[in-house]
Amino acid sequence: AQSVTQPDIHITVSEGASLELRCNYSYGATPYLFWYVQSPGQGLQLLLKYFSGDTLVQGIKGFEAEFKRSQSSFNLRKPSVHWSDAAEYFCAVGARGGSYIPTFGRGTSLIVHP
Amino acid sequence: ETGVTQTPRHLVMGMTNKKSLKCEQHLGHNAMYWYKQSAKKPLELMFVYSLEERVENNSVPSRFSPECPNSSHLFLHLHTLQPEDSALYLCASSQELAGGHNEQFFGPGTRLTVL
Numbered sequence: 081a082q083s084v085t086q087p088d089i090h091i092t093v094s095e096g097a098s099l100e101l102r103c104n105y106s107y108g109a110t111p112y113l114f115w116y117v118q119s120p121g122q123g124l125q126l127l128l129k130y131f132s133g134d135t136l137v138q139g140i141k142g143f144e145a146e147f148k149r150s151q152s153s154f155n156l157r158k159p160s161v162h163w164s165d166a167a168e169y170f171c172a173v174g175a176r177g178g179s180y181i182p183t184f185g186r187g188t189s190l191i192v193h194p
Numbered sequence: 195e196t197g198v199t200q201t202p203r204h205l206v207m208g209m210t211n212k213k214s215l216k217c218e219q220h221l222g223h224n225a226m227y228w229y230k231q232s233a234k235k236p237l238e239l240m241f242v243y244s245l246e247e248r249v250e251n252n253s254v255p256s257r258f259s260p261e262c263p264n265s266s267h268l269f270l271h272l273h274t275l276q277p278e279d280s281a282l283y284l285c286a287s288s289q290e291l292a293g294g295h296n297e298q299f300f301g302p303g304t305r306l307t308v309l
Contacts, residue, residue: 114297123198124284181239
């Protein structure tokens with residue numbers, strides 16, 4: 081079965097600074113990978129996803145993520161953070177041909193200082 | 195309405211009450227899910243429905259009873275809950291169930307407080 085780890089529970093950045101949120105997965109083959117964002121009082125919204133092909137994936141709201149097979153990672157990045165990016169971020173892993181339910185990480189809470 | 199809607203958004207109930215949470219998806223999807231989100235805990239998958247048939251029940255206590263009358267509606271019936279059941283209950287849908295690659299669309303959740 082697949083698993084996913086988000087090693088950082090909280091990340092604090094200043095507005096305008098760059099951001100990288102870490103996600104590591106465990107799976108025997110190339111998985112499907114997702115990043116979701118949850119703003120306060122809201123449900124989860126998909127930011128981006130990786131299925132195959134180009135390992136650098138562009139998403140909404142200026143986010144991107146890079147799949148690195150050698151490191152079993154799918155880190156989320158943004159070059160310049162806005163105060164409205166403060167939210168909870170979830171990485172999720174889906175198995176090819178296996179369990180049809182994506183496995184979610186525990187989430188990383190992003191705090192943005194003015 | 196678009197996307198996935200959930201009602202009510204907030205619910206306070208006593209341990210002896212019976213209440214229901216409602217989810218509706220306007221996306222034409224075939225799969226629907228209930229998740230429980232508690233503070234400082236990972237997202238917990240509770241139930242999965244595909245074409246109105248329950249395909250997964252993750253050892254959820256019987257005080258939670260799901261119902262899927264059609265592919266657009268999903269209910270979670272609650273009775274004799276415990277204070278530890280207080281959480282945000284999220285409904286989600288996806289186009290299909292199989293394949294592992296399906297993007298899930300989430301509703302805003304129902305914040306449940308059990309007194």
